[in-house]
Amino acid sequence: MIQSIINGFSLILQPTIIVLNLIGVAFGLIMGALPGLSTTMAIALALPITFAMDPIPAMSLLMGIFTGGVAGGLVSAILINIPGTPASVATTFDGYPMAKNGQAQRALGTAMLSKFAGQLLGIVVLIAIAPPVARFALKFGAFELFALTLASLTLIVTLSEGNQAKGFLSGLLGLILCLVGNAPIDGLPRYTFGFQELNAGFGILPFLIGLFGISEVLKNAEKSRSAEKKDVKIQVESLKGFGISLIELFRQGVNIIISTTIGVIIGILPGIGSGTSNVLAYMVEKKRSKYPEKFGTGIIDGIVASEAGGGGAIGGTMIPMLTLGIPGDAVTAMVLGGLMLHGLQPGPLLFVNNADVVNSIFASLLLGNLFMLVLCYFGIKLFVKVLRIPEHYLYPAIFVLCALGAFGASSRVFDVSAMILFGIIGFLMVKFDMPNTPIILGFMLGSMNETNLRRGLMRTDGSFLAFFESPVAAALIVVAVISVLYPFVKKFIMRSKAKKAEDNPQGETVVLNK
Amino acid sequence: MMIKAKKLVTGLLLVSLLLASLVGCSPSANTSGDTGSGENKTSDSGSNWPKSAVEIVLPYSPGGEVDLSARIFAKYLTQELGENFVVTNMPGASGSICYDHVANSDPDGYTLTYCHDAKIIGNVAGVVQQSYKDFEIGGMAVQGTTQVWSARADSEYNTVEKIVEKLKQDPGSLSFATILGGFTHLEMLAFQDEAGVELKALDVGASAADHLSALLGGHVDIATNAYTLVKDYVETGELVVLGNVSAERDPFIPDIPTFKEQGVNLEFSRIYPFYFPKGTPKEVIDRFSSAIEKISQDENFIADMEGLFLNVKYYSPEETTAIVAEKYDYINSFDELKPNN
Numbered sequence: 001m002i003q004s005i006i007n008g009f010s011l012i013l014q015p016t017i018i019v020l021n022l023i024g025v026a027f028g029l030i031m032g033a034l035p036g037l038s039t040t041m042a043i044a045l046a047l048p049i050t051f052a053m054d055p056i057p058a059m060s061l062l063m064g065i066f067t068g069g070v071a072g073g074l075v076s077a078i079l080i081n082i083p084g085t086p087a088s089v090a091t092t093f094d095g096y097p098m099a100k101n102g103q104a105q106r107a108l109g110t111a112m113l114s115k116f117a118g119q120l121l122g123i124v125v126l127i128a129i130a131p132p133v134a135r136f137a138l139k140f141g142a143f144e145l146f147a148l149t150l151a152s153l154t155l156i157v158t159l160s161e162g163n164q165a166k167g168f169l170s171g172l173l174g175l176i177l178c179l180v181g182n183a184p185i186d187g188l189p190r191y192t193f194g195f196q197e198l199n200a201g202f203g204i205l206p207f208l209i210g211l212f213g214i215s216e217v218l219k220n221a222e223k224s225r226s227a228e229k230k231d232v233k234i235q236v237e238s239l240k241g242f243g244i245s246l247i248e249l250f251r252q253g254v255n256i257i258i259s260t261t262i263g264v265i266i267g268i269l270p271g272i273g274s275g276t277s278n279v280l281a282y283m284v285e286k287k288r289s290k291y292p293e294k295f296g297t298g299i300i301d302g303i304v305a306s307e308a309g310g311g312g313a314i315g316g317t318m319i320p321m322l323t324l325g326i327p328g329d330a331v332t333a334m335v336l337g338g339l340m341l342h343g344l345q346p347g348p349l350l351f352v353n354n355a356d357v358v359n360s361i362f363a364s365l366l367l368g369n370l371f372m373l374v375l376c377y378f379g380i381k382l383f384v385k386v387l388r389i390p391e392h393y394l395y396p397a398i399f400v401l402c403a404l405g406a407f408g409a410s411s412r413v414f415d416v417s418a419m420i421l422f423g424i425i426g427f428l429m430v431k432f433d434m435p436n437t438p439i440i441l442g443f444m445l446g447s448m449n450e451t452n453l454r455r456g457l458m459r460t461d462g463s464f465l466a467f468f469e470s471p472v473a474a475a476l477i478v479v480a481v482i483s484v485l486y487p488f489v490k491k492f493i494m495r496s497k498a499k500k501a502e503d504n505p506q507g508e509t510v511v512l513n514k
Numbered sequence: 515m516m517i518k519a520k521k522l523v524t525g526l527l528l529v530s531l532l533l534a535s536l537v538g539c540s541p542s543a544n545t546s547g548d549t550g551s552g553e554n555k556t557s558d559s560g561s562n563w564p565k566s567a568v569e570i571v572l573p574y575s576p577g578g579e580v581d582l583s584a585r586i587f588a589k590y591l592t593q594e595l596g597e598n599f600v601v602t603n604m605p606g607a608s609g610s611i612c613y614d615h616v617a618n619s620d621p622d623g624y625t626l627t628y629c630h631d632a633k634i635i636g637n638v639a640g641v642v643q644q645s646y647k648d649f650e651i652g653g654m655a656v657q658g659t660t661q662v663w664s665a666r667a668d669s670e671y672n673t674v675e676k677i678v679e680k681l682k683q684d685p686g687s688l689s690f691a692t693i694l695g696g697f698t699h700l701e702m703l704a705f706q707d708e709a710g711v712e713l714k715a716l717d718v719g720a721s722a723a724d725h726l727s728a729l730l731g732g733h734v735d736i737a738t739n740a741y742t743l744v745k746d747y748v749e750t751g752e753l754v755v756l757g758n759v760s761a762e763r764d765p766f767i768p769d770i771p772t773f774k775e776q777g778v779n780l781e782f783s784r785i786y787p788f789y790f791p792k793g794t795p796k797e798v799i800d801r802f803s804s805a806i807e808k809i810s811q812d813e814n815f816i817a818d819m820e821g822l823f824l825n826v827k828y829y830s831p832e833e834t835t836a837i838v839a840e841k842y843d844y845i846n847s848f849d850e851l852k853p854n855n
Binding site: 044047048051138139140141142181182184185186187196197199200201203320324325326327330333334336337340341343345347348349350410411412454455458459 | 571576579581582589603605608614615639640641643689693694695715717721724728732743747749752
């Protein structure tokens with residue numbers, strides 16, 4: 001492992017390659033930070049430029065964009081409550097409240113360091129154990145993926161504790177929205193009402209951009225008309241560096257490791273990437289925490305979990321792409337295309353036949369991660385200035401960027417209309433005090449869940465029981481059932497305990513007297 | 515402070531505008547409506563085409579061989595015709611979002627699409643509404659014949675003979691990775707017909723990579739893929755190639771026998787035609803097809819396409835139309851492909 005890192009760095013430590021990496025990181029950061037514009041788009045724009053390059057500089061540029069792009073999303077997530085990329089969705093939950101409390105700089109610093117740590121650990125895992133890990137991931141078939149997405153969906157219950165009805169409604173809305181379009185497997189159009197445009201269903205980007213971006217614009221537009229307009233001018237404490245001490249960061253050590261692990265695992269599995277992993281890491285940390293009630297009010301634990309979870313997925317998604325030639329998400333699919341155009345076919349022999357390219361990819365990722373941190377360190381003061389831009393300038397610009405991002409995903413004007421629709425839905429959800437995480441989870445995991453259920457049933461000729469033949473699937477389904485029932489059982493036990501205490505107050509005294 | 519903020523905002527707006535132009539919304543689609551209406555539009559658009567950027571709209575996301583080869587075409591067409599050829603990806607609904615967009619674009623030669631046989635198969639299978647008759651075919655310059663079936667080397671059934679024998683005894687006992695209404699489905703149906711056996715179809719996902727992972731992970735017994743994808747695994751001894759589905763051995767992989775040699779009469783190749791909206795002037799089609807004819811003699815172009823394992827051979831629009839029609843009729847003879855079946 002050390003050998004391959006040294007070899008990789010010896011290949012990329014040339015001025016042009018380093019500069020390309022730095023440019024990539026800077027470009028990725030900007031694209032990631034601008035709401036609406038995603039890492040996928042940044043790579044799509046850079047891909048044609050790399051055609052004329054040698055493979056190693058080309059990969060250095062692309063890896064720079066990858067690390068920078070996934071990191072950039074945290075800036076807008078914290079400062080304006082709009083995740084710049086899907087990898088930073090959960091960062092808004094605690095990041096924005098912190099920014100509102102005047103701790104924007106501290107939130108940014110924490111997020112950046114967590115992202116750095118998450119990406120670093122993810123890349124180390126990639127370098128150390130990529131081939132065996134990828135082999136294991138192959139064993140995940142339809143049964144296991146169905147069970148995994150089902151277990152993840154039940155987190156909606158955990159999420160909406162205290163507000164179950166609204167949480168369920170929100171989750172169901174997400175599930176309903178992902179049904180629109182051609183059905184998996186047989187391609188029958190559903191809920192399209194004869195509109196050809198609806199056949200492709202709703203894209204994930206228009207959905208997320210609308211739900212976060214447009215609804216935020218609408219919220220601010222409403223606020224500007226009301227009397228309380230000027231009161232909450234966000235104050236920014238001026239802090240040195242990242243605004244977080246090393247000791248504070250070390251206290252988050254376990255959180256970072258668990259969240260990164262979630263990120264890596266989710267990243268390795270086919271079809272799910274950093275967009276899901278950051279939300280899942282956030283949930284798990286909330287569940288694990290001794291003070292779950294503080295989550296969402298602006299504590300660093302939430303930011304750390306989200307960013308480490310999103311960052312870990314970078315190494316994770318690269319694993320199956322490099323070792324098996326199987327891309328885990330849209331970004332790695334494009335990187336794969338970039339490799340193929342240079343006559344390199346990722347697969348088990350890439351490590352043998354083109355060890356130089358693989359090692360230089362590792363080194364570029366590590367270098368890109370470092371550049372990301374350095375650029376963020378110097379950029380942090382600049383980013384915070386966004387908060388000083390008058391809202392009547394800021395939000396129209398955001399609206400334009402959002403529309404651009406929604407359009408760019410698949411060059412369809414329809415997606416822009418869909419984005420505005422989701423913006424209105426998001427705005428109404430805020431008005432009715434409905435949590436928006438369940439709808440995101442429902443939408444992102446719903447179609448995967450359904451597709452894999454149907455694939456599984458195709459395999460078993462319609463028998464549900466056969467799903468339990470896979471031990472992994474069976475265990476995950478049991479976890480799902482328990483996590484749905486647990487809150488009710490807990491409530492029931494607590495209620496019956498309380499009832500017992502009421503019914504038999506003397507009984508207790510008797511016990512006490514003994 | 516205010517000035518600074520204004521500068522920032524202006525900067526932001528500029529960046530967004532810049533990106534708007536980069537992201538690939540080519541201005542071509544609407545220009546003709548404004549400028550060319552009225553006087554001698556047809557002769558104008560024909561003889562002077564192209565006067566501005568031309569958009570090649572693809573039914574797939576970036577990365578696959580359709581996307582990569584389209585970008586190679588775009589590069590050489592830009593050199594040849596002196597205007598920018600821009601590749602736009604418009605994935606979704608088995609490609610029909612893209613085909614619908616192109617079929618309904620102005621027939622002025624500034625919007626076209628490019629795809630392999632999946633378009634024809636999808637049309638027969640009912641997932642794509644637009645038939646080849648809804649387009650003007652602009653010729654083709656590349657074809658592919660490296661689609662191979664493979665199985666795991668440690669499987670008991672790793673030759674065509676053993677597979678046919680097993681399936682004859684126990685129909686449906688071996689599974690095949692496919693997507694209903696796709697190329698893989700068609701290959702499977704043809705194999706079943708020719709060998710007189712029955713496979714078990716399993717949907718494992720749309721991309722070639724999904725099929726490969728399903729085979730490697732042991733979720734299916736047989737999968738079909740481009741040879742480049744399975745090459746490494748054949749060398750490591752993990753997978754074995756059963757046969758090439760094309761009529762003759764492919765020049766890139768002369769050691770791989772065809773199904774035909776092994777007694778199962780499969781004759782599949784992939785064709786990559788260009789499709790213009792119906793009503794595009796003949797002058798445009800002629801100019802375009804002579805451009806790709808010229809490009810197809812360029813050694814660098816041939817080398818670039820060889821990198822993707824694609825054979826370069828030019829067919830005129832008329833020849834291509836005849837090939838597409840023949841393919842359509844053949845595919846249309848499989849009733850199992852069609853909806854409600």
